[in-house]
Amino acid sequence: MHFLFDLVLSVLAAGVVLALFSSLVAYAVERYFVPPGDWLEVDGERIHYRSLGQGPAIVLVHGLAGQMMNFDYLPLQQLAQRWRVILLDRPGSGRSPRRDEGKAGIAAQAHLVAGFIRALDLPQPPLLVGHSLGGAIALGVALREPGCIAGLALIAPLTHFTPHVPAPFRAMAIRTPWLRRLFGRVLAVPLAIVTSYPTLAAVFGPEAVPRDFPLRGGGLLTLRPVAYVGASTDLNAVEADLPQQQARYGELRLPVRILYGDRDRVLDWRAQGEALRAQVPQAELQLVPGAGHMLPVTQVAATTAWLEAAARAMFAGIGQHPGQ
Numbered sequence: 001m002h003f004l005f006d007l008v009l010s011v012l013a014a015g016v017v018l019a020l021f022s023s024l025v026a027y028a029v030e031r032y033f034v035p036p037g038d039w040l041e042v043d044g045e046r047i048h049y050r051s052l053g054q055g056p057a058i059v060l061v062h063g064l065a066g067q068m069m070n071f072d073y074l075p076l077q078q079l080a081q082r083w084r085v086i087l088l089d090r091p092g093s094g095r096s097p098r099r100d101e102g103k104a105g106i107a108a109q110a111h112l113v114a115g116f117i118r119a120l121d122l123p124q125p126p127l128l129v130g131h132s133l134g135g136a137i138a139l140g141v142a143l144r145e146p147g148c149i150a151g152l153a154l155i156a157p158l159t160h161f162t163p164h165v166p167a168p169f170r171a172m173a174i175r176t177p178w179l180r181r182l183f184g185r186v187l188a189v190p191l192a193i194v195t196s197y198p199t200l201a202a203v204f205g206p207e208a209v210p211r212d213f214p215l216r217g218g219g220l221l222t223l224r225p226v227a228y229v230g231a232s233t234d235l236n237a238v239e240a241d242l243p244q245q246q247a248r249y250g251e252l253r254l255p256v257r258i259l260y261g262d263r264d265r266v267l268d269w270r271a272q273g274e275a276l277r278a279q280v281p282q283a284e285l286q287l288v289p290g291a292g293h294m295l296p297v298t299q300v301a302a303t304t305a306w307l308e309a310a311a312r313a314m315f316a317g318i319g320q321h322p323g324q
Helices: 002-032 106-120 133-144 167-172 177-194 196-204 225-246 270-279 300-314
Strands: 038-042 045-052 057-061 084-089 127-131 151-155 256-261 284-288
Touching: 002 177, 002 225, 038 106, 045 106, 057 106, 057 133, 084 106, 106 133, 106 225, 127 133, 127 300, 133 151, 133 225, 151 300, 167 196, 167 225, 177 196, 177 225, 256 270, 256 300, 270 284
Parallel strands: 057 084, 057 127, 127 151, 151 256, 256 284
Antiparallel strands: 038 045, 045 084
16 A cells, blocks of 8 residues: 555656646747737637738648648748738647637637638638648638638648548547646657657658758647647547538539648548549649648648649639739
């Protein structure tokens, strides 16, 4: 009995130490990454966003466990000479807090993104870009509130539900909310530090992870309990909406362009990109040979050219636009 008591005390002490360590790491990360943008209150959530340039707007939505800095490898200043480029942190990601975990589902996040777009009071509907999980959310906007966007440009999008959780995200598959929060506060940050190399290699593979990704791409922002909880909540909410959403893709009437790496190890381009194209006759699918999942980071030239072409095509009907 004495041994058991000592063991319990040791476990509790280790938990306290790990929780303190996690808090200190999160504090240091947040001190370094000062929010560079502005804020909008939408549907009870406080959204952090950046806006560059003028003209027809392109709104970019990041994926699971990501944030707006995942798009910072793109030539944003160059794009901003022709378009208004708007990047946002989804609630629970980047610097946007999540006040209501009940709004983590794809439908709820789609409603939130549509509300964000309306709150911007743009002169015409924007091109909505979604990467990975952001693609599923962008599709949700197009199905539920198509009038607020001009079309979709989807980068390695999640489009169809699969019960198989990709290896890099399996530590996030904790369904019980209180256990998810406990794990986030105590173990998520130390575990993320220890497994950072294999995790990033799995997400980026077969392409190399840029050495500056922790800073330039915002990778270090994942080293916070709140980031783990936000991503885990997103992951576990997917199955509530995606099966019903994927059955409706045939209803889409907006222009849809899809970009995929043909060696994506996170989402299979056939089961996701080709499957969507098969349901949406007007959709165009382009493959990047030899590329993985993180196209905005690893395939900058191809992604930029594809995005520019999508924007020019989708805004052609509104009259002269920048760059003509």
